[in-house]
Amino acid sequence: MDNKRWKRGERGPFQGIMEQMDAFFNESAKNFNSLIKRPLAVRTRETEDNVIVEAELPGYRRDQIQLEIFGNQLRIFVEDHSNTDEEGYSHQSERTVTLPFAISEKETEAKLNNGILQVTIPKNNSSRKFISIHDTTDL
Template identity: 30%
Template sequence: MSNLVSVPKNENLVNSNLNQNFPVLSNWFDDIFNRDLPSVLTSNFNTGITLPKVNIKETADAFMVDVAVPGLKKSDFHIEIDNQVLSISTETSEKSEHKEENYTRREFGYSSFKRTFTLPESVNDEKINASYNDGILNILLPKKEEAKQKPARSIKIS
């Protein structure tokens, strides 16, 4: 560890006998606020679930949204569209009780998330469909006919 001390222009050292084992308060605040939130605050510590990762792919005919959410059932999901905003959410809870002669153990857990996406005007919201297989929620957002890319064609010069 370096014991270098910056010297102000007036060449006076203030607090030259600082205990080097304690962080300077301003550095400590900077460290706290410049860091991502601790995982304890952003995850469900009962299951380890954080906001699920999402892949979005665009093709000529549609957008495909894949959400990685293993361990859930398709009945756990709520998918809604309101004013061109797609919302994907879930809430699950789990309770268990174990009784033996001298004690009873009760455990419970709760997890939830909500992801929202603003849909482009080109999405045909009447034909959106979703499926859930092998821990991946797949949502197909077909494009309106007028928004689909048309294949390249040659134009004859007259």
């Protein structure tokens, strides 16, 4: 049996195997990350008349963004297809914002400016009904 000790920087018998294992796991992690839907950074603020939803979408173009309304929910979905290598990859992200009232498709406006998507949703929806509350504690 050879008792040779490997000095720092020298290539040992398992160095090639370790390099191949590292390459395998790094490539697998890259492929796995491309399959994951990542949540978007979204802020919601309220004015007297509107709810404003802002999503940070740096680098995305208009044709990569989808907005969907489902009753009282706004779904923001983005997908980036890139063909920088032979296989290509796709990154997807989405976020759903739920409001306490139905969202009007006709009155809702969206604009994309410098990587910030801003969706303005009016609060004065004609289908909203409020119920008055009578305080009976003093009776």
